[in-house]
Amino acid sequence: MTDTTELLRLTRELLAAHPPATTERQDFLRARFDAGLAWVHYPPGLGGLGAPRSLQAVVDAELQAAGAPDNDPRRIGIGLGMAAPTILQYGTQEQKERYLRPLWLGEEVWCQLFSEPGAGSDLAALRTRAVRDETGDWVVDGQKVWTSSAHVARWAILIARTDPDVPKHQGITYFICDMTDPGVEVRPLRQITGEAEFNEVFLTGVRVPDSRRLGEVGDGWRVAQTTLMNERVSIGGMRLPREGGMIGPVARTWRERPDLRTHELHQRLLTLWVEAEVARLTGERLRQQLVAGQPGPEGSGAKLAFARLNQEISGLEVELLAEEGLSYDDWTMRRPELVDFTGRDAGYRYLRSKGNSIEGGTSEVLLNIVAERVLGLPAEPRTDKDVAWKDLAR
Numbered sequence: 001m002t003d004t005t006e007l008l009r010l011t012r013e014l015l016a017a018h019p020p021a022t023t024e025r026q027d028f029l030r031a032r033f034d035a036g037l038a039w040v041h042y043p044p045g046l047g048g049l050g051a052p053r054s055l056q057a058v059v060d061a062e063l064q065a066a067g068a069p070d071n072d073p074r075r076i077g078i079g080l081g082m083a084a085p086t087i088l089q090y091g092t093q094e095q096k097e098r099y100l101r102p103l104w105l106g107e108e109v110w111c112q113l114f115s116e117p118g119a120g121s122d123l124a125a126l127r128t129r130a131v132r133d134e135t136g137d138w139v140v141d142g143q144k145v146w147t148s149s150a151h152v153a154r155w156a157i158l159i160a161r162t163d164p165d166v167p168k169h170q171g172i173t174y175f176i177c178d179m180t181d182p183g184v185e186v187r188p189l190r191q192i193t194g195e196a197e198f199n200e201v202f203l204t205g206v207r208v209p210d211s212r213r214l215g216e217v218g219d220g221w222r223v224a225q226t227t228l229m230n231e232r233v234s235i236g237g238m239r240l241p242r243e244g245g246m247i248g249p250v251a252r253t254w255r256e257r258p259d260l261r262t263h264e265l266h267q268r269l270l271t272l273w274v275e276a277e278v279a280r281l282t283g284e285r286l287r288q289q290l291v292a293g294q295p296g297p298e299g300s301g302a303k304l305a306f307a308r309l310n311q312e313i314s315g316l317e318v319e320l321l322a323e324e325g326l327s328y329d330d331w332t333m334r335r336p337e338l339v340d341f342t343g344r345d346a347g348y349r350y351l352r353s354k355g356n357s358i359e360g361g362t363s364e365v366l367l368n369i370v371a372e373r374v375l376g377l378p379a380e381p382r383t384d385k386d387v388a389w390k391d392l393a394r
Contacts, residue, residue, distance in 0.1 A: 002040070002051035004058050010049075011037060011062045020068040029071055029105050032063075038071075038104045042088065046100050071106045074338045078149060079103040079110035083157050085230045090174070090215045090223050099155070099176070109337075111153035112231075113144040113177060113201060114224070118394075120146070121365050123159075124168045124221060125392070128203065130160035130175065138162075138175065138213075140183075140206040146359065150186045150199040151335050153179045157227060158208075159220045164390040171389055172220035176212040183207075193351045194331040197339060229299055231360050239287065240280050246313040246341060246349060247276040253320060260320050269320075272313050279305045300366040301374060307356035307363055310341075314350040321346055 018031045032038055033047045037059050042048025063070075073080055080103070087099055102108040119126040128142025140160055150156070156177040163171035177184070183206040188196030215223040243251050254261065254269055283302055318325035328347035341349055357363040371377040384392055 002049045002055070004055060007037075007040065007049075007051065007055055007058050008062060010035060011059050015063070015066050015068065020066055025069045026105065026107075028069055032068075033101055033104055037063075039084075042100070046088070046096055047104055071104060074340075076103070076106045076109055077338075078112055078153075079108070079155075082112060082227045082231045083110045083155070086157065086174075086214060086223060086227045089226055094211075095176070095214070103155075108154040109149055109152050111147050111150045111156045111179065112227070113147060113150075113156045113158040113203075114227075115146045116143060117145050121362050123224075124172065125389075126159065126161060126172070128158075128160045129164075130162050130173060130208065132162070132210075136210050138208045138210065140175070140177070140203045140208055142203050144201040144203070145198075146189070147186075147199045147201050148197060148359070149337065150179065150201050151188065151196075152337050155179060156201075157214075159224050161389065162220075163218055165388050166218070167386055168384065168389040168392065169221045170218055172224070173217050174214040174220035174223040175208050176214060177203075177206065177208055178212075181206055181208075188333075188335055190333060191352075192354065193348060195334045195336055197336050228361065239284070242277065242280070243273075244280070245276065246310050246317075246353070247273055249342060249346070249349070250313055250317045250320065253317065257320075260322065265316065265320055268316055272309065272316060275305075276309055276313065279309060300361065300369040303360055304363055304366045304370065307353075310349075310353040310356045314346070314353045317346045318350045325350075 014032060014035050014037060018028050020028060023031075036042075036044055036047065036049040038047030040049050040051040040056050040059060041053035043050055071080075084100060084103055087095055091099070099108075103110060113128075114123060114126075116126050116128060126142075128140065128144065130138045130140045132138055138160075140158070142160065144158075147156075156179055158175045158177040159172050160175065161171050162173040165171070179186070183204040185202040185204070186199050187202070189198040189200055190196045191198060250269065251273065254266075279302070282305070286299065286302055325346050327345070328351075329345045339352065341352065344352075361369075368380065372379050
């Protein structure tokens with residue numbers, strides 16, 4: 001069993017053999033992965049040591065203190081937070097060896113082809129079809145929407161309908177799609193911020209080898225639940241220092257600009273500061289629970305709090321700044337690789353946070369999940385669960 005002492009020894013050996021000050025960034029990251037210090041709870045040979053997940057913090061702290069580079073997790077968050085745990089749980093050994101190393105190194109960016117124009121909140125109603133041909137491979141046709149990073153992604157996690165004759169949750173299969181293949185078209189979706197960080201993706205006759213299927217045919221909904229649970233934890237339960245995230249810029253403005261203060265704004269700031277700290281500590285506890293197994297529906301509660309707090313805090317910041325809060329730095333149409341909440345101005349934070357209650361599962365859907373799966377309240381009546389997908393009203 002790998003313990004703290006052993007991990008510290010291995011980390012210091014890595015630093016001694018590859019000093020961060022003189023080692024190229026990618027060379028250091030490759031050495032870290034091969035030493036099993038990328039994600040220590042993963043199996044040996046896949047960037048880990050089979051150690052308890054809680055010991056990752058030991059490695060991260062030692063490397064940070066030494067000034068070692070990270071793998072730019074914000075840029076590759078979909079791969080790290082969603083694709084990797086799904087591949088680890090459901091992938092074949094060949095799939096794990098092919099995809100996990102370049103994913104963690106940031107050499108291959110991932111995106112998520114789940115939501116569709118008519119299947120967002122009701123994801124199981126998706127219409128993208130995957131039909132198996134005489135070679136045993138799949139031909140995919142359909143449209144996906146709200147796809148972050150599709151314009152820079154090499155790979156996508158994709159769910160498609162493979163059997164329309166069974167109820168909607170049963171006829172779905174999970175695939176890995178090469179975004180560079182013929183028939184994949186990515187179009188930008190310009191947002192209220194002026195940027196196009198989201199995309200819509202059209203799939204026309206895209207061939208997906210059966211070797212890129214994750215899980216069994218028709219079992220895609222169960223596989224997708226692993227992705228979705230991890231997604232909500234990665235969004236709502238991210239590790240932050242005190243006053244990290246959206247509350248930081250507001251608190252800093254409050255301290256530096258006494259001329260902007262009012263009693264009413266003070267009361268609102270105090271309330272939101274406490275709520276942000278509670279959410280931060282709750283996220284820490286949620287990550288500790290992950291040590292015992294896969295994430296559960298509690299991540300939906302964390303993501304709910306994340307969306308609400310971001311919107312309320314950004315609204316307070318705009319009010320605090322008065323006329324300054326109405327300005328906006330740049331409306332230029334861009335296609336960024338990541339979302340930078342704290343590196344932009346208050347206007348950007350206010351506009352961009354509106355999407356937090358939609359992306360990663362709408363707040364309305366997450367409220368249902370929390371009610372039914374966390375609180376144990378009765379489920380809403382459903383009339384479509386036992387009806388073949390092809391017979392559903394549209």
